[in-house]
Amino acid sequence: MPIVKINLVAGRTQEQLRGIVRDVTKAVVKDTGCQDSDVHVILNEMQPDHYSVGGILKSDEK
Numbered sequence: 001m002p003i004v005k006i007n008l009v010a011g012r013t014q015e016q017l018r019g020i021v022r023d024v025t026k027a028v029v030k031d032t033g034c035q036d037s038d039v040h041v042i043l044n045e046m047q048p049d050h051y052s053v054g055g056i057l058k059s060d061e062k
Contacts, residue, residue, distance in 0.1 A: 002028050003040045009058050010045040017043060 004024055012020075025039045048059035 001038050001040060002032060002034060003042065004028060005042045005044065007044045007046060009048055009051055011048070012045075 006020065006024070008020075021041045021043070024041055025036055028034065028039045029036055049057050051058050
């Protein structure tokens with residue numbers, strides 16, 4: 001049972017999240033030969049003020 005964890009900064013639409021889950025599942029099935037129903041995808045959405053790159057919070061980016 002493959003488990004895929006994806007960390008994202010919050011802000012994507014429900015349709016975008018569906019696309020990510022669909023595409024990741026297809027890739028895992030293709031590369032492992034498992035069934036779709038065996039693939040677990042966990043999306044962890046972080047608030048922009050809880051994530052930084054280079055010392056700058058994503059919420060402070062312009």
